[in-house]
Amino acid sequence: MNETTTDTEETVDPAALAARLAEELPADIAEALNEQIPQVAAAILQNLPLETAVAVLDTPSLRDAGEIIEAIPRDRVVPMLSGMSADRAADVLLELDEPVRSDLLGRLDAETKASVRQLLIYPEESAGSLMTTEFVSVPATWTVAQTLQHVRMVERTRETVYAIYILDPRSKVLLRALPLRRLISANPEESVLAAAPTRRPVTISPLASRDEAARLISKYDLLAVPVVDGAGQLVGIVTVDDVIDAIVERQTEEVQRFGGMAAIDEPYWDVGLAHMIRKRAGWLCALFVSEMLTASAMQGFQGELEKAIVLTLFIPLIMSSGGNSGSQATSLLIRALALREVQLTDWWRVALRELPTGIMLGSILGVIGIARITLWQMFGLYDYGSHWILVAATVGVTLVGIVAFGSMVGSMLPFLLRIVGFDPAVASAPFVATLVDVTGLVIYFGVAALILHGTLL
Numbered sequence: 063m064n065e066t067t068t069d070t071e072e073t074v075d076p077a078a079l080a081a082r083l084a085e086e087l088p089a090d091i092a093e094a095l096n097e098q099i100p101q102v103a104a105a106i107l108q109n110l111p112l113e114t115a116v117a118v119l120d121t122p123s124l125r126d127a128g129e130i131i132e133a134i135p136r137d138r139v140v141p142m143l144s145g146m147s148a149d150r151a152a153d154v155l156l157e158l159d160e161p162v163r164s165d166l167l168g169r170l171d172a173e174t175k176a177s178v179r180q181l182l183i184y185p186e187e188s189a190g191s192l193m194t195t196e197f198v199s200v201p202a203t204w205t206v207a208q209t210l211q212h213v214r215m216v217e218r219t220r221e222t223v224y225a226i227y228i229l230d231p232r233s234k235v236l237l238r239a240l241p242l243r244r245l246i247s248a249n250p251e252e253s254v255l256a257a258a259p260t261r262r263p264v265t266i267s268p269l270a271s272r273d274e275a276a277r278l279i280s281k282y283d284l285l286a287v288p289v290v291d292g293a294g295q296l297v298g299i300v301t302v303d304d305v306i307d308a309i310v311e312r313q314t315e316e317v318q319r320f321g322g323m324a325a326i327d328e329p330y331w332d333v334g335l336a337h338m339i340r341k342r343a344g345w346l347c348a349l350f351v352s353e354m355l356t357a358s359a360m361q362g363f364q365g366e367l368e369k370a371i372v373l374t375l376f377i378p379l380i381m382s383s384g385g386n387s388g389s390q391a392t393s394l395l396i397r398a399l400a401l402r403e404v405q406l407t408d409w410w411r412v413a414l415r416e417l418p419t420g421i422m423l424g425s426i427l428g429v430i431g432i433a434r435i436t437l438w439q440m441f442g443l444y445d446y447g448s449h450w451i452l453v454a455a456t457v458g459v460t461l462v463g464i465v466a467f468g469s470m471v472g473s474m475l476p477f478l479l480r481i482v483g484f485d486p487a488v489a490s491a492p493f494v495a496t497l498v499d500v501t502g503l504v505i506y507f508g509v510a511a512l513i514l515h516g517t518l519l
C-alpha cells in the first residue's frame with residue numbers, strides 16, 4: 063500500500079494537473095480528484111484558485127473530503143471552509159475526528175462558526191442537518207427596490223437565491239416567501255409584502271425527517287422549503303439539490319439493505335476486502351442460520367418424502383414462488399410507507415387488499431403448474447406416476463396458499479418493523495424469502511397429506 067502511495071505521489075504533478083483542471087466544471091474536477099489519493103488531491107486543491115477550490119469542496123460527489131481537508135495546512139484550509147456553504151462545511155467537519163474538528167471550527171470566522179455549529183446540533187437524518195443557513199431574508203417593511211438592492215449586495219455570499227423570505231420586523235417570524243421571478247417583475251416602489259403571494263409558505267421543522275423535506279418539495283413543486291423553529295422563526299432552507307443528494311444516498315443504502323447486507327457509504331472499488339466481508343458476512347450468516355429451519359422442516363417430513371419422492375421435484379418451485387410474492391409485496395409497501403401513501407393505521411386495509419391479490423396470483427401460478435404437469439405427463443416427457451392428477455392438484459393448491467401467505471407476510475412485515483422502530487428497508491427480499499421458505503414447506507406437505515392421503519401417503 064505504501065509503495066502504491068509513493069508511486070502515485072511521484073508520478074502526479076499537482077501544479078500541472080491543477081493548471082489543466084482550473085477551467086473545468088467543479089463536478090468534473092471533483093471526479094478527477096476522486097482518482098487520486100487524499101494527499102495528492104489536497105495538493106491539487108491548493109494549486110487551484112481559491113474560488114475554484116471552494117466550489118470543488120462544495121461538490122457532494124467529492125469523496126474523502128475530510129481526509130483531503132486534513133491534509134491541507136490550517137492557514138490554507140480555513141479560507142476554503144469559510145467560503146463553502148455552511149451545510150457542506152458541516153458535513154465535511156463531521157468526517158473529521160477530534161481534536162482536528164474542534165481546531166478547524168475554532169479557526170473559522172464568527173458568522174461561519176455560528177452557522178456550522180447550529181447545523182451540527184441537529185440529528186443526522188433530520189431536515190435541520192440538511193438545510194443551509196445561507197438564505198436571503200428581508201423585513202416586511204421594505205420595498206421591492208430595497209430588496210433588489212439587498213439581493214445584489216449579498217448574492218455572492220448565499221448558496222442559492224430561489225426566493226426572498228419576508229420576516230416580521232419585530233418577531234422575525236416568517237410571513238411570506240417571494241419567488242425571485244416575481245420580485246424582479248414587481249413595481250420597485252411597491253411593498254415587498256404586497257408583491258408576495260398571499261398564501262402562507264410551506265414550511266418544515268428542523269427536527270422533521272429528510273424524507274418529509276423531500277415529500278414537501280415534490281408535492282408542492284418547490285425549489286426550496288423554509289425551515290422554521292417552534293416560534294415560527296426562519297432558521298434555514300432545504301434546497302432541491304440537497305434533497306436530491308440525500309435521496310441518492312438514502313436509496314443506495316436501502317438497495318443494499320434490501321439485498322441483505324449492511325449499507326456501505328463508499329464506492330464499490332474503494333471498499334477494502336476486510337470491510338466488504340464485515341458488511342456482508344453478518345447478514346449472510348443470519349440468513350444461513352434461518353435457512354437451517356428449512357432443513358429442519360424437511361427433516362420433519364422425511365417420511366412423506368420417502369413415500370412420495372415425486373414431491374421433491376416441486377420444492378424449489380414452491381419455495382421460490384412464495385419468496386417472490388413476498389418480495390413483491392415488501393417492495394411495494396416499503397415505498398408506499400416512505401412516500402406516505404400508506405399510514406401505519408392502514409395495515410388492515412393493506413391486509414384486506416393483499417389477501418385476495420395473493421389468492422388470485424397464486425391461482426394463476428397454480429393453473430400454470432397444473433398445466434405443466436399435465437403436458438409433461440400427456441406427451442411422455444416425464445412420468446409422475448398413476449396418481450399424477452392428485453400430484454398436480456397438490457402443486458396447484460399449494461401455490462395458491464404459499465403465494466397468498468407470501469403476499470401477506472411481505473406486506474405486513476414493513477408495518478411490524480416500523481412499529482417496533484426499525485427501518486422497513488431491513489425487511490429485505492432474502493429475509494422475506496427465508497421466512498416464506500420455511501412456512502412454504504409446511505403448507506406444501508400439509509396440502510399433500512390431505513390430497514394424497516390413502517394414495518401416495
